[in-house]
Amino acid sequence: MTYKAMNVDVDGDGIALVTIDLPGKSMNVWDADLMEDFAKWVDAFIADENVKGAVITSGKPSGFLAGADLNMLGGGGMGGGASKKEQFESAFALNATLRKLETGGHPAKALQKGEAHAKPVAAAVNGLALGGGLELVLACHHRVVADNPKIQLGVPEVQVGLLPGGGGTQRLPRLAGLQNAAMMATQGKPIDPATAKAQGIVQEVVPADDIVVKAKEWVKANPKTTQPWDKKGFKFPGGGGAMDPRAVQFFIGANAMAQKQTQHNYPAVQYILSCMYEGSIVPMDTAIRVESKYFLKLLSSDQTRNMIRTLFINKQAAEKGEQRPKDVPPSEIKKVGVLGAGMMGAGIAYVTAKGGADVVLIDRDLEYAEKGKGYSQKIVEKGVSRGKVTKEKGEELLARITPTTDYDDLKDVDLIIEAVFEDPDVKADVIKKTEAVIGKDVIFASNTSTLPITGLAKHSERPDQFIGIHFFSPVDKMPLVEIIPGGKTGDKALATALDYVRLIKKTPIVVKDTRGFYTNRVVPPYLNEAMLMVAEGIKPALIENAAKSLGMPVGPLALTDETSLELGLRIMNSTKKELGDDYKPTGVEDLLVKMVEDLGRKGRKSGGGFYEYPEGGKKHLWAGLSEYFPVAAEQPSLDEAKERLLYAQLIPAAQCYAEGIVSDPQSADLGAIFGWGFAPWTGGPMSHIDTIGVETFVRKAESLAQKYGSRFNPPESFREMAKAGDKLYKKAA
Structure with a gap:
């Protein structure tokens, strides 16, 4: 059998290596092709007596699987003509497939009595596994993850108004306990492999080159297996159900804390806790249907549709340059001149250096320019102390920033960003000084929060290459950038500004040139x-x-x-x-x-x-x-x-x-x-x-x-x- 979204190879021991690798995509996601392929493979895997077990991994260096394709879900449902039953079955499809995988297609009662066992399936996780990606991992009987602290394992669906819809609200608490599971699902924050192992979510953390080998070893050593929750006498770690005092106390506190944080504005948080409560008092087959019921309620709501559309689909489109002139070749931005080393200029210098470009940070006094670089140094030192960045990487970033007072140092920059005092006369002065030394094709961008760009461009000898790039304070934390074309701004300036914003990984919107912009x-x-x-x-x-x-x-x-x-x-x-x-x-x-x-x-x-x-x-x-x-x-x-x-x-x-x-x-x-x-x-x-x-x-x-x-x-x-x-x-x- 051939597949569009994955490859399957069976070795001499009868172990299938399933490599998920969506063609033409940089990251694996649950799209229509993978959903169809995976369901077909599960049926074939269970039916083929020659296949003794399986290892599931990814063919992408970017990670394992990033969850559902939100572009597919962004319409907000299953189609206007579908009945309620059809909508539910569509929402339940992934849950049904993953449940079949973990049970081997056997009834839960047969597994509990020991009358049947599933074929062993292990996950070999080479990179991030989020949302439906982690839910696939959880449905496997054994989980091996590469020993890399940067790998993210999590269920972030709540951030777009959804809940984990592939068993995440049920398997996580059965592995890690209610409290750990609720924190992951209601906050949407990922954890690293070491934390996942400590919480019982994964079993092995090994060098990246060994994940498939270790996973196969486990499959060979465990020819018959059953998930813990399908064994007789299973109990939730740390307590669960309606009568356990620990669980009752947890749900009372969790509900109060959740509503305090969300102000009752996010039904997804309430539904996640409802899934965990209701799911903890019923068998697994019922629990995942409860989860899909709440998942469908959210997916059909205006709120979730709006959040998916804005926070994912439109945000991603903006960051990929949706408003960029299509006929302008991409610009290579290796060196940026930042005029003004105050709070805004210092922040711009940091995000530019973090994006990989060299920065010439200029101010009227060298002390001010060096103080501007010092802003980056403080951020780097804090990052190193918290383990978010290595000392070497931090030093590389700082080495890219050159403080100076000499305008001649701007002669070979690819882009200018002006961030001096919000005064037209001051800006006019630096525009003239800068244009006297920079190359003729260099785009000049002004970071202004209120002054119209067309008016500032009057001080430029090349108004077609003049544009506004409005950052928000603090620059290193605020994600939005407003791009403001002036009355004479050309397509090259707009394209370059958007290329730059993509380099520094921020979200751009293009707005009209007027006082205050948007x-x-x-x-x-x-x-x-x-x-x-x-x-x-x-x-x-x-x-x-x-x-x-x-x-x-x-x-x-x-x-x-x-x-x-x-x-x-x-x-x-x-x-x-x-x-x-x-x-x-x-x-x-x-x-x-x-x-x-x-x-x-x-x-x-x-x-x-x-x-x-x-x-x-x-x-x-x-x-x-x-x-x-x-x-x-x-x-x-x-x-x-x-x-x-x-x-x-x-x-x-x-x-x-x-x-x-x-x-x-x-x-x-x-x-x-x-x-x-x-x-x-x-x-x-x-x-x-x-x-x-x-x-x-x-x-x-x-x-x-x-x-x-x-x-x-x-x-x-x-x-x-x-x-x-x-x-x-x-x-x-």
Whole structure:
């Protein structure tokens, strides 16, 4: 029998070596071909008396198997015409195949009585095994993993709103105990081979060259085998079931902790715990059907569809250069000049060197330039101390960064990234100095958060090679980068910018050239709304808790402190100056002046803003705030506060889409989640608007506008969409 996605070779001892190797793909995944091939092979393996056992491995140097093909699952179900039973059987297919593999096709009762045994199957894991990849490993009777601490073993499905759907919620707790299994499945974080062995998930960790040999040795030595959970008298490690006090205590605590962390926004976490609880009190054959029931509920939901689409499919497409001009040859970026060694420039230098390119880090004073390199040194030293990077690799990275004050050192760079002070005159000066020495074909990118690129490009002699690359702070941690073509920017500049972002492994979106671009057109209104609520007398704790309850990583007042109230005041004043009589007050002007100029509370870096930051202590809201902004007698409900803060983001995001600042809903969603931490469970603001319905969004926005002001009015184009019954993601409708 021949297969499309794997190769099968049977040796003289009757042991089949099954090598999974999907053609044309860099990584193995459970796609339609592998699902079909593997099911056929399991049937053939069980039926062929000449085959005594099997070893399953991978033909990919990239790893063993990375789980399900999320592009296949991204449609959110099994097809609109399928019955509920057909949908369930489709969702249950992998579970059924893996169960057949581990039982040899025998009934569980026969295995328990010792009347039947399965043929031995061992996994020889040469690299990462995630999601359905690890679930295949768990369904094998013996598991051998290469001795490499970088190998990741895990079930990350929760990160896209799913749960392990190939037996992971059942086999993991039966091997590692409920607590270890729940931590892996609800957090989605992988573990290394040594940890997996210590937890009983794998049996052997051996040198990579020996994994197949060791796996075959075990198969030969164990001609008849049965999984532990198919033997009579099996008990969960550490306790399980409805009556064991240890299990009862675990589930009470786990549910409370999970909801505290997720704010009830992630059904997948609740369903994982439900799978483990229900599965621990029924036989394995029933347990995996329980798991598939919950898996199908999630897969059919709007939330999971949105999360898969944004957090995996669209993110991957953006990172592969979906918006890159197709007719421009790839650019080879070996050396990058970074102008300005402040916090942003230092971070850019680090991620560039980490990506493998050499960096010329230039500043007006050598001390500043060296201090900028010192930022990278601190990150490297921390990585070495935690075992995340070797000392040699760290030294290689640092050797790529050359601090200097001499513009002549830029003469052979492939790309320039300017990160000097946010002042048009300062930027104009460095543009002229740099263009005097760099090659004629070198692209010049400006890292600016607010200044329009077309205006900056006027200072360039080659505006077609001038582009914006907007990083977020801290650069080494924030995943998003905004690419901003100016009015005269050419395709080569856009292509090079996207090639560079791919080199440093960040997520790009291409946005229109306008003041604030996309993220800085949405975040200030959101932060302003929180400050307006303070000025109105709404309790700061309610504001912060409402935002966290929405799924925001931090409250808006804490975020304002981080970005600095002083910066907010400076931007407000510069916008006033630029717009003159056209400036429209936001309502927070007096608050910013009071906090910054009168009280000296400028934000976290200057000692405190809305919060206090005691040395060695935990930050807490500033008690003195109520002296200047008294708390109102009547407070909104939590849901009312959540709604106001949510729409304070949805409205400006919708306006940016309506104005073409972001040209498609996927860019708006990616920019929101990875730029300012918009609630990931929604899939992004555009996905959320689609989910609640454009008509509902418009109606609610108009209601809020009547109550709080015109800033909540929805864009006219959204009103038109509502009347027509349109959706933003039309292909997904």
